[in-house]
Amino acid sequence: MSEPVRILTGRWREPDTVWIDRYLETGGYEGLRRALAMSPQEVIEVVKASGLRGRGGAGFPTGVKWSFVPQDTGKPTYLVVNFDESEPGTFNNRELVERDPHQFLEGAIIAAYAVQSHTAFIYCRGEFLWPGRILERVVAEAYDRGFLGRDILGSGYDLEVVIHRGAGAYICGEETALLSSLEGYRGQPRLRPPFPAVEGLYASPTLINNVETLSNVPHILVNGPEWFRGFGPEKSPGTKLFSVSGKVERPGNYEAPMGTPARVVIEEMAGGVLGGKRLKAWTPGGSSTPFLTAEHLDVGLDFESIQAAGSLLGTGAIMVCDETDCMVEVTRRLLQFYAHESCGKCTPCREGTWWVVRVLGRIEAGAGRPEDLPLLDDQCTNMLFRGFCALVDGAVSPMSSSLAYFRDEYEAHVREHRCPVTGRGPGLVAEQGAREEAPAATTVPSWADLAEELG
Amino acid sequence: MAVLTPELRAEAERIKARYPAGRERSAIMPLLYLVQSVEGRVTQDGLREVASLLGITTAEVEAVAGFYTMIRLRPTGRYVVSVCTNLACALRGARGVLEAARRTAGVPTDGELSEDGLFTVHEEECLAACDAAPVVAVNFANYDRMTEATVSELIEALRRGEEPPPARGPFPGDFRLVSRLLAGVPESVGAGAPEATATAEEPLR
Numbered sequence: 164m165s166e167p168v169r170i171l172t173g174r175w176r177e178p179d180t181v182w183i184d185r186y187l188e189t190g191g192y193e194g195l196r197r198a199l200a201m202s203p204q205e206v207i208e209v210v211k212a213s214g215l216r217g218r219g220g221a222g223f224p225t226g227v228k229w230s231f232v233p234q235d236t237g238k239p240t241y242l243v244v245n246f247d248e249s250e251p252g253t254f255n256n257r258e259l260v261e262r263d264p265h266q267f268l269e270g271a272i273i274a275a276y277a278v279q280s281h282t283a284f285i286y287c288r289g290e291f292l293w294p295g296r297i298l299e300r301v302v303a304e305a306y307d308r309g310f311l312g313r314d315i316l317g318s319g320y321d322l323e324v325v326i327h328r329g330a331g332a333y334i335c336g337e338e339t340a341l342l343s344s345l346e347g348y349r350g351q352p353r354l355r356p357p358f359p360a361v362e363g364l365y366a367s368p369t370l371i372n373n374v375e376t377l378s379n380v381p382h383i384l385v386n387g388p389e390w391f392r393g394f395g396p397e398k399s400p401g402t403k404l405f406s407v408s409g410k411v412e413r414p415g416n417y418e419a420p421m422g423t424p425a426r427v428v429i430e431e432m433a434g435g436v437l438g439g440k441r442l443k444a445w446t447p448g449g450s451s452t453p454f455l456t457a458e459h460l461d462v463g464l465d466f467e468s469i470q471a472a473g474s475l476l477g478t479g480a481i482m483v484c485d486e487t488d489c490m491v492e493v494t495r496r497l498l499q500f501y502a503h504e505s506c507g508k509c510t511p512c513r514e515g516t517w518w519v520v521r522v523l524g525r526i527e528a529g530a531g532r533p534e535d536l537p538l539l540d541d542q543c544t545n546m547l548f549r550g551f552c553a554l555v556d557g558a559v560s561p562m563s564s565s566l567a568y569f570r571d572e573y574e575a576h577v578r579e580h581r582c583p584v585t586g587r588g589p590g591l592v593a594e595q596g597a598r599e600e601a602p603a604a605t606t607v608p609s610w611a612d613l614a615e616e617l618g
Numbered sequence: 619m620a621v622l623t624p625e626l627r628a629e630a631e632r633i634k635a636r637y638p639a640g641r642e643r644s645a646i647m648p649l650l651y652l653v654q655s656v657e658g659r660v661t662q663d664g665l666r667e668v669a670s671l672l673g674i675t676t677a678e679v680e681a682v683a684g685f686y687t688m689i690r691l692r693p694t695g696r697y698v699v700s701v702c703t704n705l706a707c708a709l710r711g712a713r714g715v716l717e718a719a720r721r722t723a724g725v726p727t728d729g730e731l732s733e734d735g736l737f738t739v740h741e742e743e744c745l746a747a748c749d750a751a752p753v754v755a756v757n758f759a760n761y762d763r764m765t766e767a768t769v770s771e772l773i774e775a776l777r778r779g780e781e782p783p784p785a786r787g788p789f790p791g792d793f794r795l796v797s798r799l800l801a802g803v804p805e806s807v808g809a810g811a812p813e814a815t816a817t818a819e820e821p822l823r
Contacts, residue, residue, distance in 0.1 A: 239638070251704045251744040261786060282638065289688045289800065290700075290745060292758035293787030296799065325636050328800050330647050330686035333743065347643035347672075349685040365641055408706035408748030415749045450705060482706050482748070496708050500743055506685075 168394060170402050171378050172418045174263045181297065183304040186265040192310055194381030198273045199318040206277040210380065212388035214400040219245060219336075219373035220448065220477045222399070222466045225380075229370060231360035232278040238367040242275040242283040243345065245373045246298075247329055247336040249288060250449035251500060252480035255404040255416050256374040260294045263378075264301040268324075270377030272310060273384060275322050278370045282323050286341055289329040298326050333504035337552045338371045340506065351508045352552035375404060395421030399465035399476075407433040409483040410440065422463040429460065429483060440485040444568065448477020450497045451557025453564035474564070489584045490569040491576055494561050495523035501558035512555035515546040519562060529588030531577035539566060539573075621656050621667045629803050630671050636802075643672055646682050650689045651801035655794050659690040687740075688758075688800070693731045695738040696792045697776050699723060700755040701769070703741050706748035711765070715752045716741055718766035722773040736777060750785060757796040759784035 174180035174189055183191070198206045211226025232240060244267070248256040259267060275283050285302075287295045302324050305311040313321045327345055334340045335350040342364050344350035363369025379401055383391050392400045399421040405428050408414045412434030419428055429435065429445065436442045444454045447464065452475040455462070462472045469476045484493055502516035519542050525531050543563045546555050566573065572583060581588030622630060630649055637644040649671055653664035660683055662676070669676040683689045690698075701716040716739075720726055723737035731738055747753045750762030754769055761772060762785040775782045781789035790796045 248746050249744060252706050252748055253744075254746040254748050257746045288746070289686070290755065290758050292790055292796065292799065293760075293784075296787065299802070326802060327636075327644070328647065328651070328802065329688075330650070330800075331688035332686050344647075345644060346641070347646040347682065349682055365638065406748060408751060409709045414706075414751065480748075482709075484709065488709065493705060493708075496703070496705055500704055503743060 167418070168402055168420055169418060170382055170394070171259065171266070171375070171404055172262075172416070174266070180263055181261075181301075183265060183301065183308060186263070187308075190385070191265055191381075192269055194384035195269050195272055195276075195310065196316060197384045198276055199316055199320060203277045203279055206273060206384070209388055210277070210383060213379075213383045213391040214388070214398070215376065215379055215383060215391065216399060216401075216466065217373060218375035218379075218403065218478070220250070220451070220475075222476060225372065225376055228360065228372075229274065229277050231358070232368045232370050233361060234279060236368055239282060239365075240278055240280040241364045241367055241369045242271060242278065242280040243338075243341065243364060243369055243371045244271050244283065244285040244377065245336065245338065245341060245371055246291070246294075247286050247288045247341060248291075248374070248478075249333040249336050250451060250478045250480060251497065252406060252408055252446060252449045252482040253478040254406045254408075255479065257291060257294055258416050259374055259378050259404070260291075260297060264294075264297050265305070266381060267374045267378040268301055268305060269310070270380035271324075271372075272305075272315070272322060273380050274370060274372055274377060276320055278368075280370065281321050282325070284345060284364070285324065285326045286335070286345060287326055287328050289331050295326065295328055302326060332506075333500075334506045334552070334554060337554065340552065341371065342369065349506070351506045352554075354551060396463070396465050396467070398467050403464065403476075403479045405432075405464065406478070406480040407483070408481070409445075410437040410442075410485040410488070411435065411483050412437055419464070421465040422468065424461050425455075425464055425481070426460040428464060429481060433481075433483075436483060436485050438485075440487065442483060443486050443488060444484045444490065444493070444565070446477075446480065446482045446561070447474050449480040450482070450500065451475075451553070451560050452477040453560045454568060455564075456568050475560075487584065489527070489582045489587075490565045490572050491523060491527045491582065492585075494565045495520060495527050497561045498523055498558060501554065505554060505558075509550040509555065511546045511549035512558070515542055515549075515555065516558050518542065519546075519558070523562075526573060526576045527582070527588075529576065529580040529582075531573075531580075533577055535577060536566070536570070536573055619663050621653050621661075621664050623656075626652060626656065627671075629801075633801065633803070634671070643674065646672060646679065647686070647689075648801045650679075650683055651797045652803065654689065655797035655801060655803075658696075658794050659692065659694045690738075690793075692729065694793055695725075695731050696736050697738070697756050698758075698793055699725075699737055699739045699773065700742035700745070700758070701739065702743065702745045702747075702751070702753045702755075704744040706744070707752040710751040712752040714766045715754065715764050715769050719754065719769045719773060722770040734777075737773065747785075756782075756784070757790045757793055758800075759787060759790040761785060 215225040216222045332350045335344045339353040340350040359369045417432040505512045507513045547559045575583035633648045634642040634645045649668045669679045703712040724732040725739040754764045
């Protein structure tokens with residue numbers, strides 16, 4: 164087994180590192196001290212040189228994003244920390260805040276200094292009641308010790324931090340929707356450009372970074388960009404906190420250098436597939452990233468390698484399905500999520516997700532028609548890239564990839580009127596004419612009702 | 619009819635002051651939580667009060683309130699039981715957990731209120747705790763690795779007035795108190811607030 168690397172999770176095994184005393188004893192806020200001794204431009208150059216890329220999904224180079232924030236607009240500049248973690252399967256931001264919250268807060272202060280922002284908002288997912296309470300306390304601690312407020316550490320730099328809680332909407336993790344929400348509106352995305360860096364919160368220059376991204380920043384300031392580049396491949400340096408869940412022996416967050424083969428993370432770190440079963444499908448970065456299969460286990464978990472394999476690194480959320488899982492059911496459940504979370508702004512997303520769930524449900528219930536597969540293909544085509552934001556693209560990902568890799572399973576559902584994996588469904592009864600009326604015997608009653616409704 | 623006491627109206631002004639001058643509309647969500655902490659949901663009176671605090675129309679407030687699932691416009695129980703059924707939890711038996719929760723709480727229809735007024739059971743999307751699937755949250759405090767049996771026990775314990783310790787953090791209290799916390803207002807503020815729950819000094823797992 165490879166030697167574990169612990170940068171972001173370095174304090175997790177020590178007791179009481181949540182609060183500021185232990186954080187300071189373990190080298191905390193040294194990155195901020197170094198940053199404040201440099202000019203903001205120098206800080207940006209260090210982060211640029213490190214090659215750090217955003218961990219929220221898009222993988223945009225962090226230092227470059229910082230450098231896009233203009234300094235001469237006459238408007239205030241804002242930093243917004245995206246702690247609205249909601250991508251299905253993702254739980255690394257939550258654990259980073261629960262176990263070592265000062266780490267990302269220090270990164271946030273450094274980022275704010277680099278773009279010369281004097282007001283930062285932490286957009287905390289509403290359901291994160293306990294992490295939000297931790298945040299309230301660590302922000303208060305940082306004020307008490309002079310890491311926030313006026314004249315931070317005697318540098319003359321001022322920063323106020325406001326915690327803003329969301330109220331239950333996946334779409335608010337999308338940065339422009341997050342800004343709409345923070346301004347007090349429905350969380351609907353905005354057209355880009357203008358990008359938030361130029362015209363973000365309150366139409367002012369705004370930097371938005373995710374908690375994991377910011378958690379890397381203090382380490383880069385302390386150890387230097389060359390050290391950071393010592394982990395992972397050239398284009399995706401550093402480590403990543405992979406959230407592994409589903410059918411594995413030891414679900415959890417595992418830190419590993421970018422580029423670590425998926426097999427190492429799934430089989431060694433997470434203990435392999437539950438009960439020694441065969442792996443069937445996995446997501447590399449949450450439900451919005453196309454499924455990969457057992458054939459892709461040796462692909463390195465970094466932005467380029469995963470993309471070359473036909474998916475996306477996303478948030479590094481690895482959800483594992485085994486050989487006993489029905490991919491139609493799995494896909495239907497994920498699409499149900501997108502149908503629920505679509506903000507309703509764009510028709511292809513609002514209507515498309517709704518209809519796809521119904522067609523998938525019909526197939527799942529054993530009432531699928533031969534023409535349903537081409538219909539699903541067509542729906543994928545008509546949804547992909549047809550929305551303001553990436554939510555609809557995320558919805559297409561699990562659908563188009565499961566159709567590509569498991570088409571025979573969909574076809575068998577339609578042909579046999581039951582699931583070839585679980586055996587569920589009305590089976591041949593439906594074929595003998597009853598199909599038009601009531602394909603009922605399924606473990607998901609609502610879908611049987613639906614199948615009845617749709618014929 | 620006024621929803622907020624004078625003391626809570628003063629708190630509402632402090633909430634507005636968190637945001638830059640002229641940008642008070644940003645306070646709409648914490649203000650909705652504040653109203654929810656009094657009403658146990660948000661009624662038309664509550665929407666009107668938030669509108670008057672922000673100088674916008676009630677329709678504008680309702681448009682925002684209706685978008686977010688944690689702002690409850692329907693009658694809501696003392697305990698909101700959220701059962702995640704997204705993929706990571708589904709793969710570990712969440713469907714059975716949801717059915718057991720609905721049965722035990724007496725809430726057959728999603729998001730509705732039990733006859734005794736104690737429970738709202740709600741099929742939830744990913745709660746970002748997939749390592750502990752299937753996950754159930756009571757008033758947004760998580761209970762890990764639930765089964766049909768343990769979720770039923772949890773609901774029975776709540777019915778008996780017990781406060782089962784969540785996986786992390788203290789028991790959050792009833793839905794009104796939790797709404798107060800979500801507004802970012804200390805639970806001690808305001809008449810009728812229940813006993814303070816534990817502070818953030820509770821040990822982590």
